[in-house]
């Protein structure tokens with residue numbers, strides 16, 4: 001039997017919520033309320049409550065959310081900001097957009113998340129902030145990071161772009177640092193119908209700074225108190241996000257069920273190591289990532305069997321051409337360099353069926369066995 005399995009299926013959600021999304025469209029367009037309207041305010045209040053914080057500011061993307069949160073924490077030209085080397089480039093770009101320099105830190109071999117034990121060695125007199133990333137939807141180990149930051153007077157800005165609804169020791173991602181950045185890119189656990197993002201915080205000062213900067217530094221009307229940006233969350237997108245938010249807990253549960261089925265089936269498959277999940281977190285399971293040898297050959301086999309996969313991320317940031325000027329080289333981050341060629345992201349979305357998961361695991365096992373034999377011959 002041959003089944004096709006997409007990496008994500010965004011059409012399923014759009015079908016499920018068709019009428020509600022259409023209602024939002026009709027309501028917003030009937031009032032032509034496109035920027036900073038009531039939908040925006042309502043979504044911000046609901047998302048702040050969901051994350052267990054006092055404030056949420058809707059912004060234009062996750063990348064802008066990281067940058068605005070850092071700027072609100074006072075990061076600017078000449079500063080250094082600690083960033084995991086195994087993350088999406090946007091985490092580091094946001095630092096660069098502040099005029100600051102990203103300083104990379106290696107990851108843990110089992111979770112692929114930032115190694116808290118290596119952060120202190122990366123600090124200098126110029127370090128202003130640390131940006132832990134809740135990678136693949138799994139919270140970074142925040143307690144040692146928060147303790148170090150408190151000792152050294154650093155701001156901790158969470159990159160929660162992959163972790164809507166994840167919990168660290170019972171506390172929601174988005175509420176752990178001075179502020180946090182979320183992305184509502186369509187493929188995220190909570191996705192808009194286009195780009196969007198948010199900064200969550202319980203700090204009135206951070207909230208004020210972000211709301212000022214996202215809208216041309218304007219406060220009050222027609223007075224520009226700061227040189228800001230056009231970084232608003234579209235009101236239409238906020239309406240869509242508010243309509244989707246009540247479904248997020250069930251979608252995350254469905255992701256965790258799918259991941260548990262993968263874990264169970266893969267336990268009997270030699271040569272496939274799922275990325276570990278800590279016992280003290282509830283992950284959002286944004287991505288389901290495994291480590292395999294001969295990853296590219298395995299991926300081709302999966303593709304031929306109708307299964308899409310991804311790589312998060314193929315090149316550790318210190319080796320990416322965009323950051324060549326920082327002067328890092330091969331060997332600087334051995335853990336990230338060792339796992340990068342072995343990382344493979346399997347299909348993961350709330351609507352994935354049991355039959356699709358069984359097929360992915362069966363084909364993955366066959367592909368790994370085939371490539372191991374081909375290498376041995």
Ligand SMILES: Cc1ncc(COP(=O)(O)O)c(C=O)c1O
Pocket residue numbers: 061062063064066087088090091133159161162182183184185195196197
């Ligand atoms: C870890 C991480 N940080 C930042 C971003 C940037 O978000 P956006 O694409 O909304 O700018 C993403 C999204 O791809 C991400 O996965």
